[in-house]
Amino acid sequence: MASLIEGALATHSVVSVTGIINTTSTSYINYTSASVAATARAGDVVLLIGNMRVSASGASVRTMMQFTEDASVVGQPSSYVAYRTDTGGEDGTIANFEIHAPSAGAHTYRLQWKNSTGTCYSAGAYLIALMLRES
Amino acid sequence: MRAITFDKDLPAKIDAEQLKRETGFDVSVQSGGYVERNGVREEIAPSVTFHVPFDEEIGTLEDKLAAHVAEEKPQPDENPERAALLKLLDDPEVIAKINKLKSTKI
Numbered sequence: 048m049a050s051l052i053e054g055a056l057a058t059h060s061v062v063s064v065t066g067i068i069n070t071t072s073t074s075y076i077n078y079t080s081a082s083v084a085a086t087a088r089a090g091d092v093v094l095l096i097g098n099m100r101v102s103a104s105g106a107s108v109r110t111m112m113q114f115t116e117d118a119s120v121v122g123q124p125s126s127y128v129a130y131r132t133d134t135g136g137e138d139g140t141i142a143n144f145e146i147h148a149p150s151a152g153a154h155t156y157r158l159q160w161k162n163s164t165g166t167c168y169s170a171g172a173y174l175i176a177l178m179l180r181e182s
Numbered sequence: 183m184r185a186i187t188f189d190k191d192l193p194a195k196i197d198a199e200q201l202k203r204e205t206g207f208d209v210s211v212q213s214g215g216y217v218e219r220n221g222v223r224e225e226i227a228p229s230v231t232f233h234v235p236f237d238e239e240i241g242t243l244e245d246k247l248a249a250h251v252a253e254e255k256p257q258p259d260e261n262p263e264r265a266a267l268l269k270l271l272d273d274p275e276v277i278a279k280i281n282k283l284k285s286t287k288i
Contacts, residue, residue: 060219060220061219061220062217062218062219062220063217063218063219064215064216064217064226065215065216065217065218066212066213066214066215066216066226067212067213067215068210068211068212068213068215069198069210069211069213070198070208070209070210070211071198071199071202071208071209071210072208072209072210072233073208074183074208074233076185076208076210076231076233077185079210079212079226079229079231080212080217080226083219083220104199165199166198166199171215
């Protein structure tokens with residue numbers, strides 16, 4: 048890992064979304080506008096960093112987020128469990144980090160989210176795809 | 183499943199849970215805002231996205247969304263005393279009497 052970082056070049060794509068969004072979906076769906084495009088060369092590694100501010104329509108509602116690359120899930124999800132009812136979308140933060148070896152070519156990375164019941168709300172999110180390659 | 187998004191002439195506030203009850207489908211509502219992608223900022227219009235089976239008719243969803251939006255009318259004033267007072271203040275005769283009282287020395 049050290050040899051990779053020492054000689055690395057990096058390209059990045061970043062998207063930041065602001066505005067109240069909500070969903071009733073209990074299966075993963077795309078978070079509106081939270082997508083970035085990045086092109087990988089053979090041997091590249093992508094570091095995905097994502098974050099969303101959330102609240103929910105009731106206590107104990109669980110909101111979950113995950114990354115996707117094109118149509119495939121990348122890594123593990125992260126979650127937040129609401130402690131109260133709030134529609135402002137800023138009671139808690141779900142953050143996620145993944146490192147992944149993409150195939151060569153153009154890819155689209157997205158944030159997806161879902162809830163366990165009722166409605167979950169979000170006031171904003173960001174997604175960064177940092178492409179690392181050996182110089 | 184597929185996502186079908188509508189973003190024309192929508193109000194900023196739509197009740198997602200009610201719309202889910204009315205349509206039977208999961209709903210995502212974007213109340214507007216902005217997105218900044220690689221330093222370029224763009225406004226986001228209010229939108230509603232239905233998460234539906236592949237064979238769902240788009241026209242049916244359009245009709246249900248239009249019916250829902252039509253129901254989202256402004257609420258009448260819920261305070262009857264305040265509403266009655268505001269109505270009085272629209273009456274020119276009442277205004278004239280108030281102005282006369284204001285100019286009367288006691």
